[in-house]
Amino acid sequence: MSALTLQEAEDRTAAGLAKAAEMGVAMNIAVVDAGGHLLHFSRMEDAWLGSIDIAIRKARTAAFFKMPTAAIGELSQPGGDLYNVEVTNGGLVSFGGGLPVVAADGRVIGAVGVSGGQVSEDTVVAEACLV
Amino acid sequence: MSALTLQEAEDRTAAGLAKAAEMGVAMNIAVVDAGGHLLHFSRMEDAWLGSIDIAIRKARTAAFFKMPTAAIGELSQPGGDLYNVEVTNGGLVSFGGGLPVVAADGRVIGAVGVSGGQVSEDTVVAEACLV
Amino acid sequence: MSALTLQEAEDRTAAGLAKAAEMGVAMNIAVVDAGGHLLHFSRMEDAWLGSIDIAIRKARTAAFFKMPTAAIGELSQPGGDLYNVEVTNGGLVSFGGGLPVVAADGRVIGAVGVSGGQVSEDTVVAEACLV
């Protein structure tokens, strides 16, 4: 069974940090394993302190449900199937910036979570981590 | 690099307390440093006990994201970019009454959080702290 | 019934801060009411950040049990009557530096909690708050 290595986490983070620097936004980037446990984390200078926790929770949320955090947000709105699911699991994040890492065999082996800019910017950096 | 001193925190709180007394509302006023750590706190007689925690969280929220708490609230509504962000960081407050303290050099060196009245009143008192 | 006012809390804190400055130790000083709810807090520049929480918990502990925190510590040791009572109430502090504030009529109307130096220093500053 494939697993996310620390080296791969570092490489994915480096790709995200390069994208963030290019965009001029100070980001927090977290990488977790398939169990949602923290594997690697980096905070750029001057990034919002409140985004440390958000980045880690985005990654954990994406790993816990094997889907992008934004997909959960579509269901957690008032009237939605998963209304207020964010209060479970000690606090989930359901807006964009968390993406599962999928191995060649199709298994979810972990996730990345990015926070520090607009949600659209977080999402772009998270996607850069997955290239 | 500038930093918020206890003396400045006391002075800002005194300005807020004077405004609150003038308005006839019993307020809680918290001041935190750039890291969101409590520096000073005052509760007026008869202020709501539930507002102690809210004032401190408003200040921390404003320091953590370097913006007014109300700006976060605009984004955290249903359908918004940051829906339910309040469940992160052990509990954020996203309505008005938390404002960052910005130094002459433009850096955020801390924040004030005010709670005890209507949100519009909390905001007026928080602004009085920043004069 | 007598109650601790914000003015009295400020005055007691000022007395403690003066003593701390005289001793050359950076302290955190918390004052709570009879219900253990925060009334006033001050942190001196360069005081340990970990002592913010300890000062507040010392004050709350002293108010909750109407006795000095050190008196609880005598009972909470291994084999003692209150062994590990510190894990209750979301976290109590049972070493010196928390003292109840007693009104002229003998009622406990609140408490002070001091943290930032050696426990013996914290205790001296807490006593200075009560003069």
Place this chain on the structure above:
Amino acid sequence: MSALTLQEAEDRTAAGLAKAAEMGVAMNIAVVDAGGHLLHFSRMEDAWLGSIDIAIRKARTAAFFKMPTAAIGELSQPGGDLYNVEVTNGGLVSFGGGLPVVAADGRVIGAVGVSGGQVSEDTVVAEACLV
């Protein structure tokens, strides 16, 4: 005022990881800033999952009190001045493996926390981070 950069955190972590690899122990290494906020984190393959949280708390504890975690542990034993201080601040760690990072000007600018092996091994790796 000096501050810990992400680059310095990465370099210190790399030094610790190299030492851990040499010793053949799978470690978690956390680096926090002066405010105790996470700056960088790495977990080696097969490291204990329970050590993620311990490494982060060790770093935070060392930053919060500007001293090695082991120095706190000497005081927090039964009968000691700081007995059960571990229950404060949401959970402190008072055994070895957390060390403050001190700048050339003598100020504590952050801390490292290492967990994954025997405490003596954690301490050796933490020291390697500071070289």
